[in-house]
Amino acid sequence: MAGVAMYNIFGRQVGAHWLSMATLGSAAALPFLFGGKKTEPGSKNTPPINASSKAEEDFISDFLKDSEKK
Numbered sequence: 001m002a003g004v005a006m007y008n009i010f011g012r013q014v015g016a017h018w019l020s021m022a023t024l025g026s027a028a029a030l031p032f033l034f035g036g037k038k039t040e041p042g043s044k045n046t047p048p049i050n051a052s053s054k055a056e057e058d059f060i061s062d063f064l065k066d067s068e069k070k
Helices: 017-031 054-069
Strands: 006-009 010-017
Touching: 006 017, 010 017
Parallel strands: none
Antiparallel strands: 006 010
């Protein structure tokens, strides 16, 4: 293999093209592996209701349900 740069990695000769393919492959694979939890398109993420009493929490929940219907 004339003209290919070779590097010693863990005592073995590795070509530069193998290193570049491994780098590009890992850069493309890591976001998919550690991307996190996916949500469905129709689901709504709302913050938690931090009410001081149960009555206040019920009022806020009812208000949100009514506003979603309209």
